[in-house]
Amino acid sequence: xxxxxxxxxxxxxxxxxxxxxxxxxxxxxxxxxxxxxxxxxxxxxxxxxxxxxxxxxxxxxxxxxxxxxxxxxxxxxxxxxxxxxxxxxxxxxxxxxxxxxxxxxxxxxxxxxxxxxxxxxxxxxxxxxxxxxxxxxxxxxxxxxxxxxxxxxxxxxxxxxxxxxxxxxxxxxxxxxxxxxxxxxxxxxxxxxxxxxxxxxxxxxxxxxxxxxxxxxxxxxxxxxxxxxxxxxxxxxxxxxxxxxxxxxxxxxxxxxxxxxxxxxxxxxxxxxxxxxxxxxxxxxxxxxxxxxxxxxxxxxxxxxxxxxxxxxxxxxxxxxxxxxxxxxxxxxxxxxxxxxxxxxxx
Amino acid sequence: xxxxxxxxxxxxxxxxxxxxxxxxxxxxxxxxxxxxxxxxxxxxxxxxxxxxxxxxxxxxxxxxxxxxxxxxxxxxxxxxxxxxxxxxxxxxxxxxxxxxxxxxxxxxxxxxxxxxxxxxxxxxxxxxxxxxxxxxxxxxxxxxxxxxxxxxxxxxxxxxxxxxxxxxxxxxxxxxxxxxxxxxxxxxxxxxxxxxxxxxxxxxxxxxxxxxxxxxxxxxxxxxxxxxxxxxxxx
Amino acid sequence: xxxxxxxxxxxxxxxxxxxxxxxxxxxxxxxxxxxxxxxxxxxxxxxxxxxxxxxxxxxxxxxxxxxxxxxxxxxxxxxxxxxxxxxxxxxxxxxxxxxxxxxxxxxxxxxxxxxxxxxxxxxxxxxxxxxxxxxxxxxxxxxxxxxxxxxxxxxxxxxxxxxxxxxxxxxxxxxxxxxxxxxxxxxxxxxxxxxxxxxxxxxxxxxxxxxxxxxxxxxxxxxxxxxxxxxxxxxxxxxxxxxxxxxxxxxxxxxxxxxxxxxxxxxxxxxxxxxxxxxxxxxxxxx
Ligand SMILES: Nc1ncnc2c1ncn2[C@@H]1O[C@H](COP(=O)(O)OP(=O)(O)OP(=O)(O)O)[C@@H](O)[C@H]1O
Ligand SMILES: [Mg+2]
Numbered sequence: 001x002x003x004x005x006x007x008x009x010x011x012x013x014x015x016x017x018x019x020x021x022x023x024x025x026x027x028x029x030x031x032x033x034x035x036x037x038x039x040x041x042x043x044x045x046x047x048x049x050x051x052x053x054x055x056x057x058x059x060x061x062x063x064x065x066x067x068x069x070x071x072x073x074x075x076x077x078x079x080x081x082x083x084x085x086x087x088x089x090x091x092x093x094x095x096x097x098x099x100x101x102x103x104x105x106x107x108x109x110x111x112x113x114x115x116x117x118x119x120x121x122x123x124x125x126x127x128x129x130x131x132x133x134x135x136x137x138x139x140x141x142x143x144x145x146x147x148x149x150x151x152x153x154x155x156x157x158x159x160x161x162x163x164x165x166x167x168x169x170x171x172x173x174x175x176x177x178x179x180x181x182x183x184x185x186x187x188x189x190x191x192x193x194x195x196x197x198x199x200x201x202x203x204x205x206x207x208x209x210x211x212x213x214x215x216x217x218x219x220x221x222x223x224x225x226x227x228x229x230x231x232x233x234x235x236x237x238x239x240x241x242x243x244x245x246x247x248x249x250x251x252x253x254x255x256x257x258x259x260x261x262x263x264x265x266x267x268x269x270x271x272x273x274x275x276x277x278x279x280x281x282x283x284x285x286x287x288x289x290x291x292x293x294x295x296x297x298x299x300x301x302x303x304x305x306x307x308x309x310x311x312x313x314x315x316x317x318x319x320x321x322x323x324x325x326x327x328x329x330x331x332x333x334x335x336x337x338x339x340x341x342x343x344x345x346x347x
Numbered sequence: 348x349x350x351x352x353x354x355x356x357x358x359x360x361x362x363x364x365x366x367x368x369x370x371x372x373x374x375x376x377x378x379x380x381x382x383x384x385x386x387x388x389x390x391x392x393x394x395x396x397x398x399x400x401x402x403x404x405x406x407x408x409x410x411x412x413x414x415x416x417x418x419x420x421x422x423x424x425x426x427x428x429x430x431x432x433x434x435x436x437x438x439x440x441x442x443x444x445x446x447x448x449x450x451x452x453x454x455x456x457x458x459x460x461x462x463x464x465x466x467x468x469x470x471x472x473x474x475x476x477x478x479x480x481x482x483x484x485x486x487x488x489x490x491x492x493x494x495x496x497x498x499x500x501x502x503x504x505x506x507x508x509x510x511x512x513x514x515x516x517x518x519x520x521x522x523x524x525x526x527x528x529x530x531x532x533x534x535x536x537x538x539x540x541x542x543x544x545x546x547x548x549x550x551x552x553x554x555x556x557x558x559x560x561x562x563x564x565x566x567x568x569x570x571x572x573x574x575x576x577x578x579x580x581x582x
Numbered sequence: 583x584x585x586x587x588x589x590x591x592x593x594x595x596x597x598x599x600x601x602x603x604x605x606x607x608x609x610x611x612x613x614x615x616x617x618x619x620x621x622x623x624x625x626x627x628x629x630x631x632x633x634x635x636x637x638x639x640x641x642x643x644x645x646x647x648x649x650x651x652x653x654x655x656x657x658x659x660x661x662x663x664x665x666x667x668x669x670x671x672x673x674x675x676x677x678x679x680x681x682x683x684x685x686x687x688x689x690x691x692x693x694x695x696x697x698x699x700x701x702x703x704x705x706x707x708x709x710x711x712x713x714x715x716x717x718x719x720x721x722x723x724x725x726x727x728x729x730x731x732x733x734x735x736x737x738x739x740x741x742x743x744x745x746x747x748x749x750x751x752x753x754x755x756x757x758x759x760x761x762x763x764x765x766x767x768x769x770x771x772x773x774x775x776x777x778x779x780x781x782x783x784x785x786x787x788x789x790x791x792x793x794x795x796x797x798x799x800x801x802x803x804x805x806x807x808x809x810x811x812x813x814x815x816x817x818x819x820x821x822x823x824x825x826x827x828x829x830x831x832x833x834x835x836x837x838x839x840x841x842x843x844x845x846x847x848x849x850x851x852x853x854x855x856x857x858x859x860x861x862x863x864x865x866x867x868x869x
Contacts, residue, residue: 058676060619108853112860115617115816118676119808120856122619126805127849134842239801243684246677286692292685299677300667398757422763434758436751443747448762495763 019164023157032156033228038268039163040225043170045248045260047217052246053254054178055210056190057114061121062245064101064128065215067237069094069222071132071139074232078147087150087227094223095216102215106208117211122239129237144233159228166224167261170217174257177213186210190255218245240288244271247295253305262307267291348407349374349499349529350395355404357387357394364390365401366553370531372499372546377521377530379544379561381537381575387553388533389431392501395531396428397421408499423450427497431504431533433488437477441468441487444476448491461490464523482513489520499529506536518542537575541565549574587716589834595722595791597830598729602784604807604814604822605736606777612753612817614770615672616665619679621781622804623686624653628782629789629799630694633701642704646786653782654775656686661774666767683800691797698796701789725787732780733823740819749773753817805845806833809852815865824863 022035044066051057073090080086105124109116132139139145152158177183185206188196197203226232235241248267252259271287278284302309350372357365368391372378380388394401397418406414413421422428436444445458445468462469465486471479476487485505492500505521506514514536521543524530534540540547541561548558551574564570607621628649636645660682668674703721710719740746748769752759760766788803789795810829814821829848837844855862 052673056673058673060676060680108856112856114672115611115676116812116856118617118619119812120852123805123808123849123852126801127846130842130845243680246680250677286688289685289688289692292681292688296664296678296681296685299674299681300664303674396761398761417765418757418760419763419765422761428761430758430761434755434761436754436758438750438754439747443751446744447747447751447759447764450763491762 016168020161023160029156032160034268034272036156036160036163036228038265039167040221040228041245041248041268042167042261042264043224044218044221045245045252045264046170046174046257047214047221048242048245049249049254049257049260050174050178050186050210050214050217052249053256053259054183054190055186055207056193057110057207057210058118059121059211059214060118060239060242061105061123061125062214062218063237063239063241064121064125065098065218066222066225066241066245067125067132067234068097068101068128069219069224070226070229070232070236072097073223073226074145074147075138077149078145082148082150084150087153091220091223094219098215098219099212102211103208106211110207110211111204125237125239125242129234132234132237139232139234142234144231144235146231149227149230153227154230163224163228166220170220171257171261174213174217178257182206182209187255243295247291247298250295250298250303251306253308256305256308259305259307263305348372349409350531351405351407352391352395353405355391355394355401355406357390357399357401359390359399364553365394367555368394368404368550368553369555370548370558372529372531374529375525376545377525377532377543378546378548379540380531380533380548380550381535381540382550383574383576384535386550388550389503390553391550392428392503392531392533395421396426396501398428422495422497425496425498427492427495427500429488429492429500429502429505431507433484435476435479435484435487435491437475439476440473441476441479442472444487444491445494448495450495457496458494461493464493464520465490482509482516485509485513485517486520489517489524493524493528497528499531500524501531503533504535505532506534506539514539537571584716585838589838590831591718591722591726593831593834594827595725595729595830596788596833597827598725598733599784599788599791600803600806600810600830601729601823601826602732602787603781603803604810604826605733605819606780607807608811608814608817608819608822609749610774610777611811613749613756613773614669616669616675616679617816618665618774618777619676619804620660620682620686621679621777621807622800622802623683623690624657624778624781625785625788625803625807626690626795626797626800627656627686628653628785629701629795630690630699630785631782632786633699633789633795634694636702636704640704642707646783649782649786650779653785654779656782657778658771658775660778661771665774666770669770683804687797687800690800696797698794701793701795703790707790721790725791728783728787732783736780737819745769745772806848809848811862812852813855813862815862818862818864821862821864 019035023032026032047065048059048062051059051062072094073087076086076090076093101124105117105120109120133141153162178187185196185201186209188199188201189203189206193203222236225236244267248263249260250263251266252261252263274284274287278287298306348371350370352368352370355365355368356363365387368387370378370380370391380391382388390399393399395406397413397416397420401414404414405412408421408424408426411424413424436447439447445461449458467483467486468490471483476484479487489502489505492502502521505517509517518539521530521532525543532540532544544561546558547561547564549556549570556574557570603621603625607618611617631652632645632649635648636642639645664678664682665675668678707721707724710717740749748759748764752766752769756766785799785803788799806829810822810825813828814823814825829851832848832851833844836847859865
């Protein structure tokens, strides 16, 4: 157990080191953009994981937060001016907006059965999408609009580190949140809502907290995404964006946070690859079909995520090997979420 | 033996609820399962019925193994179930409740017989079952299990929450039914159990602790007090 | 006045098509507690198959029949192969059905392309009648009649047949239905296929009503169906009928004055209902 934790820390450090050095190894814009993309999507996917993985809430409108974050920053920079003040104001505004919308949608639907939150979020995301499409004179409709950002931010390398920093910070904060007493209550709700209720927790308020945290985080990801693209169109609000985040969360394994990061890397890399292929072979324009099948297979057969299924396998092998060396170590792998396990140890 | 249960183990979630229940039910008898609240009586009936999967143990009905069969198969083979909460479909009429239970093989004669046994039901045929009184609901639940044409009835605490008069009528109905159908009866009301039971089986903490003839149990004060908390007066 | 009658018939006609979508959604939820996020896909498949067969054979009857059949088959296959594995697990159900929505939607694009197609009417349903200055568009009337007839048929099935009794009993207590010797899984499959077939019928009728079909129509109409069932009460037959007509008429009226706001007003309506009566207007009243 201890060895495993040390190993994880070392691996993480090496990985972080490598990632931090990528800009020195390549100055390919495409690579830097893709990596930045992965960081920002990882934040978005982690925010989804707070809902799905840590609380057991399904949302089909998470793009609403992501997209509105991008729009708020974009509109502000475009119409008020590409200054630093506006950038920071824009990010703050989108966080507050995300918080308010999350509280609104949550209070509308979280008291009723769980399917309602999924429906309501879907409906409101669609509403925002339609609004973005129809308010053409402001948003440019389907074509979207591009905007300028402060000089320094348009530097790819700077933005790369900025996103990486944002990812590390959010991961840390969300991790702290999931290990906090409130975070534990959320996990208790996920495991057994009735029991949490019976233990005297106000399940509704905790769920509301979860949607608020997820909404704010998603808005942050969206506003940074807008800054990276320097362009916003209605697609940031589309259901596909929500599904992408969902796919990233469950591929990596929900309820782990790090799974969302891995999922973001996987999905973005594959998407990037397929988009390239689609330019040559039109057949690959239908790659969402393949994604759909993968998604269904994961939901049906690997509810713990591919990464966990894989690491479960390696852990079992490791465990057997370890057990032979040390039969007294009676540790069963894959029983608890890794994050929870670490949390439990810290207490 | 119409029903034999051997060393039944059932889990609910991670809780090991039944830890070895055994039961032998002779054909044509009423076997009463007794035990404190939470002993596992309901769980036993539900396991036999196939409504909860069991982990271990043998269940044989009319010489045929019915382990791992889904509930509807168990029912089709001839086991009827009257759950603790009666399981009445309140949104259906009394008649619809009964018709739902009748299978292709069941004749109208059986329905007539059941309606003769429970005249209350005949009067209320067109009423919403949700509007029935507690006692009438119990009649409907019993009647519904009877019209399935089952040869074995599993009845869970039919006297629960009923006024003494109603308990009398339920007891009467059960003594009528027992002439034709084998019954496994879960009952906390010892007077009722004593009145209709031929055999008994006591479950405690998920285990069968003792079983035998009802007549012997009535004499055995120590058993009664130890497992059932039955006081002198109640007897 | 004319304009209002026009709007009203349009609203009711649209409402009827949405009702066909919503009623299956509602019954499936009531019986199996599965909120089917793939239901709009059946609707869309109905629309495409209907338009396709009509283009091939020029027979509208055949078009509607094949849409219904394809809907039932897809529904059955999907339920047996995937949804039946996740009964009881709400999170998996929602994730799964949304995945099915994606796959079924993408498959429409594979077969018929990603662009908007026209969905023509048969000649005998084209045009309109002029009754003393009141214009009645034939196809709208046809839609209303088919919708009303289907609603009546579904009602009678639920009320009178053995299957209907089983479904109503299953909504209340599926376990007890099993304990009476009825294989509830079979009933689930049947009801799911039936709901999918109704949705496909709705789609096949909706296509010519709007004149065009596109791969986004599944999600758009499913959203309306969700609004309908939230307003009417999930699981309630009457609720989905009244809710659908309400949503149809609201949509038509608002579109007349401010087309952009149609969805917004309906969503607002849903939010108000949620606040005042979280179980919907007819929730929990049976049927
Ligand atoms: N869903 C559940 N989760 C956890 N434990 C359960 C659950 N259902 C039942 N139990 C436990 O199983 C045990 C047996 O329950 P069961 O209902 O079989 O008891 P019983 O003998 O029928 O009691 P009673 O006389 O009160 O009806 C009880 O201790 C109960 O707490
Ligand atoms: Mg009990």
